[in-house]
Amino acid sequence: MALKAGFALCGSFCTFHKAIPQIEELKNAGIDVIPIMSANAYETDTRFGKASEHIKKIENICGHKIIHTITDAEPIGPKKLIDALIIEPCTGNTIAKLAAGIADTSVTLAAKSNLRNGNPVIIAVSTNDALGNAAKNIGLLMNAKNIYFVPFRQDDCEHKPTSIVADFSKTKDTFLQAIVGKQLQPMIL
Numbered sequence: 001m002a003l004k005a006g007f008a009l010c011g012s013f014c015t016f017h018k019a020i021p022q023i024e025e026l027k028n029a030g031i032d033v034i035p036i037m038s039a040n041a042y043e044t045d046t047r048f049g050k051a052s053e054h055i056k057k058i059e060n061i062c063g064h065k066i067i068h069t070i071t072d073a074e075p076i077g078p079k080k081l082i083d084a085l086i087i088e089p090c091t092g093n094t095i096a097k098l099a100a101g102i103a104d105t106s107v108t109l110a111a112k113s114n115l116r117n118g119n120p121v122i123i124a125v126s127t128n129d130a131l132g133n134a135a136k137n138i139g140l141l142m143n144a145k146n147i148y149f150v151p152f153r154q155d156d157c158e159h160k161p162t163s164i165v166a167d168f169s170k171t172k173d174t175f176l177q178a179i180v181g182k183q184l185q186p187m188i189l
């Protein structure tokens, strides 16, 4: 049976153009991808594109409707809908909630619901405060059971010294390692 990955996008809108091709890459590897978006990601038009355009593109690639409410995210655990959850891009906001055990969005509830089955959650960090206010939350999650990170680097150390972005091209490899309980290395690029 095909592996099933949840792919959850949070409101780091400037990285959608890098995250969406990774969904295609997972699909091309024969992985069934269940798309999830935070309410902010699902509802907000920004200078990086209209929400309706992102939604159409993602649903076309996946062949599934996007889960974007807590009601639709809740069955992910009980019905064993996925083998692992990829959160890409993952905002500082969602990282803080995950670290604090808060599950008040489609994405954080999907994580909680998936973790209850002992399945991996894979985080692709994209936030300007990763080496600032979010650093403590990232550190906490690094030391948490069943949480893995898409390898990351500073993206503009001169102008944004606390910013970190995952190398999204390593998503499939991180997923394939995480489902056998391993962190893809090197984690810091």
Ligand SMILES: Cc1cc2nc3c(=O)[nH]c(=O)nc-3n(C[C@H](O)[C@H](O)[C@H](O)COP(=O)(O)O)c2cc1C
Pocket: 009, 010, 011, 012, 013, 014, 038, 039, 040, 041, 046, 047, 048, 090, 091, 092, 093, 094, 105, 126, 127, 128
């Ligand atoms: C245009 C735009 C770009 C943003 N980019 C980022 C980003 O790259 N990283 C981040 O952590 N937050 C970013 N934000 C802020 C988040 O969208 C905001 O914190 C939101 O509450 C996140 O909700 P979510 O984590 O539930 O998706 C951005 C907001 C806007 C409007």
